[in-house]
Amino acid sequence: MKSFPARRNTIVLTAVVLILAVFVWAGWANWEFRKQAAEKLRAEAAHGELALSPAGGMPQFVTSLMGKPAPAFTLADLSGKKVTLESYRGKAVLINFWATWCAPCRLETPWLIELRNKYAAEGFEVLGVDTEGDDLQKSDTAGWAKNKAAVGNFVAEMKVPYPVVMDGDSISREYGGLDDLPASFFVDRKGTVVAAQVGLTSESDIEGNIKKALTE
Amino acid sequence: MVEMRKLLLAAAAVLLFGACAAQGQVFSSGSPNRAIAKVDPVQYMFPAQVSVTAGKQSTVGLHFRIAPGLHINSHTPRDEFLIPTTFTIPDGSGVRLDSAIYPAGVVMALQADPATKLSVYTGEFTIQARIVATPGNHAVEGKLRYQACDQSQCLPPKTITVAIDVMAK
Numbered sequence: 001m002k003s004f005p006a007r008r009n010t011i012v013l014t015a016v017v018l019i020l021a022v023f024v025w026a027g028w029a030n031w032e033f034r035k036q037a038a039e040k041l042r043a044e045a046a047h048g049e050l051a052l053s054p055a056g057g058m059p060q061f062v063t064s065l066m067g068k069p070a071p072a073f074t075l076a077d078l079s080g081k082k083v084t085l086e087s088y089r090g091k092a093v094l095i096n097f098w099a100t101w102c103a104p105c106r107l108e109t110p111w112l113i114e115l116r117n118k119y120a121a122e123g124f125e126v127l128g129v130d131t132e133g134d135d136l137q138k139s140d141t142a143g144w145a146k147n148k149a150a151v152g153n154f155v156a157e158m159k160v161p162y163p164v165v166m167d168g169d170s171i172s173r174e175y176g177g178l179d180d181l182p183a184s185f186f187v188d189r190k191g192t193v194v195a196a197q198v199g200l201t202s203e204s205d206i207e208g209n210i211k212k213a214l215t216e
Numbered sequence: 217m218v219e220m221r222k223l224l225l226a227a228a229a230v231l232l233f234g235a236c237a238a239q240g241q242v243f244s245s246g247s248p249n250r251a252i253a254k255v256d257p258v259q260y261m262f263p264a265q266v267s268v269t270a271g272k273q274s275t276v277g278l279h280f281r282i283a284p285g286l287h288i289n290s291h292t293p294r295d296e297f298l299i300p301t302t303f304t305i306p307d308g309s310g311v312r313l314d315s316a317i318y319p320a321g322v323v324m325a326l327q328a329d330p331a332t333k334l335s336v337y338t339g340e341f342t343i344q345a346r347i348v349a350t351p352g353n354h355a356v357e358g359k360l361r362y363q364a365c366d367q368s369q370c371l372p373p374k375t376i377t378v379a380i381d382v383m384a385k
Contacts, residue, residue: 044276062291099370101297101299101363101370101373102365103298103326103332103334103370104328104365104369104370105370107326107328107329107332119233133370150297179371179372180369181369181370181371181372182369198369200367200368200369201368215306
Protein backbone atom coordinates (compact mmCIF):
# COMPACT_ATOMS: atom_id res chain seq x y z
CA MET A 1 0.00 0.00 0.00
CA LYS A 2 1.37 3.41 -0.91
CA SER A 3 2.31 5.83 1.81
CA PHE A 4 0.45 9.16 1.90
CA PRO A 5 3.39 11.25 0.60
CA ALA A 6 3.88 8.88 -2.36
CA ARG A 7 0.16 8.99 -3.21
CA ARG A 8 0.15 12.76 -2.92
CA ASN A 9 3.15 13.03 -5.24
CA THR A 10 1.46 10.78 -7.76
CA ILE A 11 -1.69 12.92 -7.76
CA VAL A 12 0.30 16.16 -8.11
CA LEU A 13 2.41 14.82 -10.94
CA THR A 14 -0.63 13.45 -12.74
CA ALA A 15 -2.33 16.82 -12.46
CA VAL A 16 0.79 18.56 -13.82
CA VAL A 17 0.97 16.18 -16.77
CA LEU A 18 -2.72 16.68 -17.55
CA ILE A 19 -2.41 20.47 -17.40
CA LEU A 20 0.63 20.40 -19.65
CA ALA A 21 -1.23 18.14 -22.06
CA VAL A 22 -4.03 20.71 -22.24
CA PHE A 23 -1.49 23.47 -22.97
CA VAL A 24 0.10 21.40 -25.71
CA TRP A 25 -3.26 20.69 -27.30
CA ALA A 26 -4.20 24.40 -27.11
CA GLY A 27 -0.90 25.37 -28.72
CA TRP A 28 -1.32 22.84 -31.51
CA ALA A 29 -4.95 23.84 -32.13
CA ASN A 30 -4.01 27.53 -32.26
CA TRP A 31 -1.17 26.82 -34.67
CA GLU A 32 -3.45 24.83 -36.95
CA PHE A 33 -6.08 27.56 -36.87
CA ARG A 34 -3.56 30.28 -37.70
CA LYS A 35 -2.04 28.15 -40.45
CA GLN A 36 -5.42 27.62 -42.09
CA ALA A 37 -6.33 31.28 -41.71
CA ALA A 38 -3.05 32.33 -43.32
CA GLU A 39 -3.55 29.91 -46.20
CA LYS A 40 -7.08 31.15 -46.72
CA LEU A 41 -5.90 34.74 -46.73
CA ARG A 42 -3.10 33.93 -49.14
CA ALA A 43 -5.49 32.13 -51.44
CA GLU A 44 -7.90 35.04 -51.42
CA ALA A 45 -5.41 37.82 -51.94
CA ALA A 46 -3.08 38.13 -54.86
CA HIS A 47 0.50 38.93 -54.03
CA GLY A 48 3.53 39.94 -55.94
CA GLU A 49 7.20 39.68 -55.30
CA LEU A 50 10.41 40.46 -57.00
CA ALA A 51 12.12 37.32 -58.26
CA LEU A 52 15.86 37.40 -58.73
CA SER A 53 16.68 36.50 -62.29
CA PRO A 54 18.94 33.41 -62.49
CA ALA A 55 21.06 35.26 -65.03
CA GLY A 56 21.48 38.19 -62.65
CA GLY A 57 20.49 41.76 -63.35
CA MET A 58 17.38 43.57 -62.22
CA PRO A 59 14.82 41.53 -60.31
CA GLN A 60 11.63 40.78 -62.25
CA PHE A 61 8.23 41.46 -60.78
CA VAL A 62 6.28 38.22 -60.53
CA THR A 63 2.66 38.38 -59.52
CA SER A 64 0.49 35.50 -58.34
CA LEU A 65 -2.05 36.78 -60.87
CA MET A 66 0.13 35.62 -63.78
CA GLY A 67 -1.90 33.36 -66.04
CA LYS A 68 -5.07 34.04 -64.06
CA PRO A 69 -8.08 36.19 -64.86
CA ALA A 70 -7.53 39.83 -63.97
CA PRO A 71 -9.72 40.57 -60.93
CA ALA A 72 -12.93 42.27 -61.99
CA PHE A 73 -13.72 45.78 -60.84
CA THR A 74 -16.09 48.69 -61.39
CA LEU A 75 -14.77 52.18 -60.68
CA ALA A 76 -15.93 55.67 -61.55
CA ASP A 77 -14.08 57.84 -64.05
CA LEU A 78 -13.52 61.57 -63.60
CA SER A 79 -17.02 62.36 -64.84
CA GLY A 80 -18.56 59.87 -62.41
CA LYS A 81 -19.40 57.31 -65.08
CA LYS A 82 -18.95 53.68 -64.02
CA VAL A 83 -16.22 51.78 -65.88
CA THR A 84 -15.93 48.00 -65.64
CA LEU A 85 -12.95 45.87 -66.61
CA GLU A 86 -15.38 43.36 -68.13
CA SER A 87 -16.39 45.90 -70.77
CA TYR A 88 -12.86 45.61 -72.22
CA ARG A 89 -13.13 41.87 -72.88
CA GLY A 90 -11.93 41.26 -76.44
CA LYS A 91 -9.24 43.93 -76.15
CA ALA A 92 -5.74 43.73 -74.74
CA VAL A 93 -5.60 46.06 -71.74
CA LEU A 94 -2.84 47.66 -69.71
CA ILE A 95 -4.19 48.32 -66.23
CA ASN A 96 -1.90 51.04 -64.92
CA PHE A 97 -2.02 51.93 -61.21
CA TRP A 98 -0.57 55.39 -60.61
CA ALA A 99 -0.89 58.64 -58.63
CA THR A 100 -0.15 62.29 -59.36
CA TRP A 101 2.26 62.45 -56.42
CA CYS A 102 4.34 59.68 -57.97
CA ALA A 103 7.10 61.25 -60.11
CA PRO A 104 8.00 57.97 -61.91
CA CYS A 105 4.29 57.51 -62.74
CA ARG A 106 4.16 60.94 -64.33
CA LEU A 107 7.35 60.18 -66.29
CA GLU A 108 5.92 57.03 -67.88
CA THR A 109 2.56 58.62 -68.80
CA PRO A 110 3.79 60.04 -72.14
CA TRP A 111 5.06 56.55 -73.03
CA LEU A 112 1.66 55.05 -72.24
CA ILE A 113 -0.07 57.67 -74.37
CA GLU A 114 2.29 57.03 -77.29
CA LEU A 115 1.93 53.24 -77.08
CA ARG A 116 -1.81 53.42 -76.64
CA ASN A 117 -2.12 55.50 -79.80
CA LYS A 118 0.26 53.17 -81.66
CA TYR A 119 -1.58 49.95 -80.85
CA ALA A 120 -5.20 51.15 -80.44
CA ALA A 121 -6.13 50.03 -83.95
CA GLU A 122 -5.03 46.49 -83.06
CA GLY A 123 -7.45 46.39 -80.14
CA PHE A 124 -5.32 47.72 -77.28
CA GLU A 125 -6.40 50.09 -74.54
CA VAL A 126 -4.90 51.56 -71.38
CA LEU A 127 -6.97 51.84 -68.24
CA GLY A 128 -5.46 54.32 -65.80
CA VAL A 129 -6.38 53.53 -62.20
CA ASP A 130 -5.60 56.38 -59.86
CA THR A 131 -4.61 55.46 -56.30
CA GLU A 132 -4.34 58.99 -55.01
CA GLY A 133 -5.85 58.87 -51.59
CA ASP A 134 -3.95 56.14 -49.80
CA ASP A 135 -3.93 57.77 -46.37
CA LEU A 136 -7.18 59.70 -46.65
CA GLN A 137 -10.13 58.88 -44.44
CA LYS A 138 -13.32 58.04 -46.32
CA SER A 139 -15.03 60.97 -44.58
CA ASP A 140 -12.44 63.48 -45.78
CA THR A 141 -14.56 64.82 -48.64
CA ALA A 142 -12.38 67.90 -49.06
CA GLY A 143 -9.28 65.72 -49.36
CA TRP A 144 -10.89 63.44 -51.92
CA ALA A 145 -12.13 66.45 -53.90
CA LYS A 146 -8.62 67.91 -53.91
CA ASN A 147 -7.22 64.59 -55.13
CA LYS A 148 -9.78 64.36 -57.90
CA ALA A 149 -8.98 67.91 -58.98
CA ALA A 150 -5.27 67.08 -59.09
CA VAL A 151 -5.97 64.03 -61.27
CA GLY A 152 -8.25 66.05 -63.55
CA ASN A 153 -5.60 68.74 -63.99
CA PHE A 154 -2.93 66.20 -64.86
CA VAL A 155 -5.16 64.34 -67.32
CA ALA A 156 -6.07 67.60 -69.04
CA GLU A 157 -2.49 68.87 -69.08
CA MET A 158 -1.14 65.62 -70.58
CA LYS A 159 -4.16 65.16 -72.88
CA VAL A 160 -4.54 61.59 -71.69
CA PRO A 161 -6.67 59.81 -74.32
CA TYR A 162 -7.54 56.70 -72.29
CA PRO A 163 -10.03 56.24 -69.44
CA VAL A 164 -8.80 57.19 -65.97
CA VAL A 165 -10.78 55.83 -63.03
CA MET A 166 -10.54 56.83 -59.37
CA ASP A 167 -10.25 55.06 -56.01
CA GLY A 168 -7.78 52.41 -57.06
CA ASP A 169 -7.01 51.80 -53.38
CA SER A 170 -10.34 50.00 -53.11
CA ILE A 171 -9.10 47.21 -55.40
CA SER A 172 -5.44 47.19 -54.37
CA ARG A 173 -5.72 43.97 -52.36
CA GLU A 174 -7.00 42.01 -55.34
CA TYR A 175 -4.01 43.24 -57.33
CA GLY A 176 -1.38 42.32 -54.79
CA GLY A 177 -1.42 45.22 -52.36
CA LEU A 178 0.09 47.86 -54.66
CA ASP A 179 2.70 49.00 -52.17
CA ASP A 180 4.73 50.43 -55.01
CA LEU A 181 3.73 52.65 -57.88
CA PRO A 182 3.61 52.64 -60.82
CA ALA A 183 2.29 49.10 -61.14
CA SER A 184 1.04 47.73 -64.47
CA PHE A 185 -0.82 44.56 -65.34
CA PHE A 186 -1.03 43.47 -68.97
CA VAL A 187 -4.25 41.60 -69.76
CA ASP A 188 -4.92 39.68 -72.97
CA ARG A 189 -8.17 39.66 -74.95
CA LYS A 190 -9.56 36.82 -72.85
CA GLY A 191 -9.00 38.73 -69.63
CA THR A 192 -5.92 36.80 -68.49
CA VAL A 193 -2.91 38.53 -66.91
CA VAL A 194 0.10 37.80 -69.14
CA ALA A 195 2.67 40.22 -67.68
CA ALA A 196 3.19 42.69 -64.86
CA GLN A 197 5.62 45.47 -64.00
CA VAL A 198 6.29 47.55 -60.96
CA GLY A 199 8.34 50.73 -60.99
CA LEU A 200 9.58 52.83 -63.85
CA THR A 201 11.24 50.62 -66.43
CA SER A 202 11.44 51.72 -70.08
CA GLU A 203 9.12 52.37 -73.00
CA SER A 204 10.51 49.33 -74.79
CA ASP A 205 9.78 47.11 -71.78
CA ILE A 206 6.19 48.32 -71.73
CA GLU A 207 5.89 47.83 -75.49
CA GLY A 208 7.17 44.26 -75.21
CA ASN A 209 4.48 43.42 -72.68
CA ILE A 210 1.80 45.09 -74.82
CA LYS A 211 2.78 42.87 -77.72
CA LYS A 212 2.55 39.86 -75.43
CA ALA A 213 -0.98 40.85 -74.42
CA LEU A 214 -2.00 41.38 -78.05
CA THR A 215 -0.67 38.05 -79.30
CA GLU A 216 -1.49 35.66 -76.40
CA MET B 217 9.92 5.49 -6.71
CA VAL B 218 10.11 3.96 -10.19
CA GLU B 219 6.59 5.12 -10.88
CA MET B 220 7.42 8.66 -9.79
CA ARG B 221 10.48 8.70 -12.03
CA LYS B 222 8.32 7.61 -14.98
CA LEU B 223 5.83 10.36 -14.26
CA LEU B 224 8.62 12.93 -14.01
CA LEU B 225 10.04 11.79 -17.35
CA ALA B 226 6.58 11.94 -18.91
CA ALA B 227 6.09 15.48 -17.56
CA ALA B 228 9.45 16.55 -18.97
CA ALA B 229 8.62 15.06 -22.37
CA VAL B 230 5.25 16.77 -22.46
CA LEU B 231 6.80 20.07 -21.41
CA LEU B 232 9.42 19.80 -24.16
CA PHE B 233 6.81 18.93 -26.77
CA GLY B 234 4.63 21.79 -25.56
CA ALA B 235 7.50 24.23 -25.97
CA CYS B 236 8.08 22.99 -29.51
CA ALA B 237 4.38 23.22 -30.36
CA ALA B 238 4.24 26.74 -28.98
CA GLN B 239 7.01 27.75 -31.38
CA GLY B 240 4.59 26.97 -34.18
CA GLN B 241 2.64 30.00 -33.09
CA VAL B 242 5.66 32.24 -33.39
CA PHE B 243 6.97 31.25 -36.80
CA SER B 244 5.00 32.13 -39.86
CA SER B 245 3.34 29.13 -41.47
CA GLY B 246 4.95 29.01 -44.87
CA SER B 247 5.29 32.66 -45.85
CA PRO B 248 6.95 32.93 -49.25
CA ASN B 249 10.50 34.15 -49.57
CA ARG B 250 10.47 37.73 -50.73
CA ALA B 251 13.29 39.36 -52.57
CA ILE B 252 12.30 42.73 -51.13
CA ALA B 253 12.24 43.25 -47.38
CA LYS B 254 9.43 45.44 -46.12
CA VAL B 255 11.05 48.42 -44.38
CA ASP B 256 9.68 51.47 -42.64
CA PRO B 257 10.86 54.26 -44.89
CA VAL B 258 11.18 56.77 -42.05
CA GLN B 259 11.85 56.18 -38.37
CA TYR B 260 11.74 58.65 -35.53
CA MET B 261 15.02 58.42 -33.61
CA PHE B 262 15.00 60.80 -30.62
CA PRO B 263 14.33 62.51 -28.22
CA ALA B 264 11.78 60.41 -26.39
CA GLN B 265 11.56 62.89 -23.51
CA VAL B 266 12.15 66.63 -23.12
CA SER B 267 11.92 69.10 -20.24
CA VAL B 268 10.65 72.59 -21.01
CA THR B 269 9.48 75.67 -19.14
CA ALA B 270 5.70 75.76 -19.02
CA GLY B 271 4.10 78.61 -20.94
CA LYS B 272 7.33 79.57 -22.71
CA GLN B 273 8.27 78.66 -26.26
CA SER B 274 10.94 75.97 -26.44
CA THR B 275 12.71 74.52 -29.45
CA VAL B 276 13.02 70.75 -29.67
CA GLY B 277 15.12 69.06 -32.36
CA LEU B 278 13.28 65.98 -33.70
CA HIS B 279 15.64 63.50 -35.36
CA PHE B 280 14.53 61.15 -38.10
CA ARG B 281 16.24 58.55 -40.25
CA ILE B 282 15.27 57.54 -43.80
CA ALA B 283 15.93 53.99 -44.99
CA PRO B 284 18.93 53.64 -47.33
CA GLY B 285 18.09 53.93 -51.00
CA LEU B 286 14.93 55.93 -50.34
CA HIS B 287 14.18 59.62 -50.31
CA ILE B 288 11.20 61.66 -49.15
CA ASN B 289 10.04 65.00 -50.48
CA SER B 290 11.29 67.97 -48.48
CA HIS B 291 8.85 70.35 -46.82
CA THR B 292 9.01 72.49 -49.98
CA PRO B 293 9.00 70.14 -52.98
CA ARG B 294 9.68 71.66 -56.36
CA ASP B 295 6.30 70.66 -57.77
CA GLU B 296 2.89 71.32 -56.26
CA PHE B 297 1.65 67.80 -56.94
CA LEU B 298 4.31 66.25 -54.71
CA ILE B 299 3.43 65.53 -51.09
CA PRO B 300 5.58 67.60 -48.70
CA THR B 301 6.96 66.31 -45.42
CA THR B 302 5.06 67.92 -42.58
CA PHE B 303 5.08 67.65 -38.79
CA THR B 304 2.04 68.40 -36.66
CA ILE B 305 0.87 68.03 -33.07
CA PRO B 306 -2.83 67.24 -32.51
CA ASP B 307 -4.94 69.62 -30.46
CA GLY B 308 -5.67 68.73 -26.88
CA SER B 309 -2.30 67.24 -26.03
CA GLY B 310 -1.34 70.08 -23.69
CA VAL B 311 1.45 71.02 -26.09
CA ARG B 312 1.04 73.53 -28.90
CA LEU B 313 3.22 73.56 -31.99
CA ASP B 314 3.90 77.21 -32.77
CA SER B 315 6.03 76.47 -35.80
CA ALA B 316 8.34 73.87 -37.28
CA ILE B 317 11.64 74.69 -38.96
CA TYR B 318 12.44 72.18 -41.66
CA PRO B 319 15.85 71.55 -43.16
CA ALA B 320 16.51 72.58 -46.73
CA GLY B 321 16.01 69.78 -49.21
CA VAL B 322 18.76 68.34 -51.37
CA VAL B 323 18.21 68.69 -55.10
CA MET B 324 18.12 65.27 -56.72
CA ALA B 325 17.59 64.31 -60.36
CA LEU B 326 15.80 61.15 -61.43
CA GLN B 327 18.14 58.81 -63.30
CA ALA B 328 15.40 58.06 -65.83
CA ASP B 329 14.96 61.75 -66.58
CA PRO B 330 17.80 64.03 -65.45
CA ALA B 331 15.66 67.06 -66.31
CA THR B 332 13.30 66.12 -63.47
CA LYS B 333 14.69 67.67 -60.29
CA LEU B 334 13.31 66.93 -56.86
CA SER B 335 13.89 68.57 -53.47
CA VAL B 336 14.29 65.69 -51.04
CA TYR B 337 15.58 64.46 -47.72
CA THR B 338 17.82 61.41 -47.52
CA GLY B 339 19.67 59.74 -44.68
CA GLU B 340 19.02 61.61 -41.42
CA PHE B 341 17.28 64.91 -40.96
CA THR B 342 16.11 67.08 -38.07
CA ILE B 343 13.00 69.20 -37.69
CA GLN B 344 13.16 72.02 -35.12
CA ALA B 345 9.78 72.12 -33.42
CA ARG B 346 8.90 75.29 -31.49
CA ILE B 347 6.45 74.22 -28.82
CA VAL B 348 4.61 75.73 -25.88
CA ALA B 349 3.43 73.41 -23.12
CA THR B 350 1.02 73.84 -20.23
CA PRO B 351 2.35 72.76 -16.81
CA GLY B 352 2.56 69.03 -16.27
CA ASN B 353 3.70 65.90 -18.03
CA HIS B 354 2.32 65.39 -21.50
CA ALA B 355 2.53 62.23 -23.62
CA VAL B 356 2.51 63.87 -27.02
CA GLU B 357 1.82 61.91 -30.19
CA GLY B 358 3.04 64.18 -32.95
CA LYS B 359 2.52 63.19 -36.56
CA LEU B 360 4.99 63.17 -39.42
CA ARG B 361 3.47 62.83 -42.88
CA TYR B 362 5.75 61.96 -45.75
CA GLN B 363 5.89 60.18 -49.07
CA ALA B 364 8.89 58.06 -50.01
CA CYS B 365 10.32 56.86 -53.31
CA ASP B 366 13.47 55.37 -54.72
CA GLN B 367 14.76 56.09 -58.22
CA SER B 368 12.04 54.11 -60.00
CA GLN B 369 9.02 53.61 -57.75
CA CYS B 370 7.08 55.26 -54.97
CA LEU B 371 5.44 54.11 -51.78
CA PRO B 372 2.08 55.54 -50.72
CA PRO B 373 2.07 58.61 -48.45
CA LYS B 374 2.34 57.65 -44.82
CA THR B 375 1.84 59.27 -41.43
CA ILE B 376 3.90 58.04 -38.49
CA THR B 377 3.55 58.85 -34.82
CA VAL B 378 6.30 60.86 -33.15
CA ALA B 379 5.98 59.99 -29.47
CA ILE B 380 7.57 62.45 -27.05
CA ASP B 381 7.10 62.87 -23.30
CA VAL B 382 7.09 66.60 -22.62
CA MET B 383 7.67 67.56 -18.99
CA ALA B 384 6.75 71.19 -18.42
CA LYS B 385 7.48 72.92 -15.12
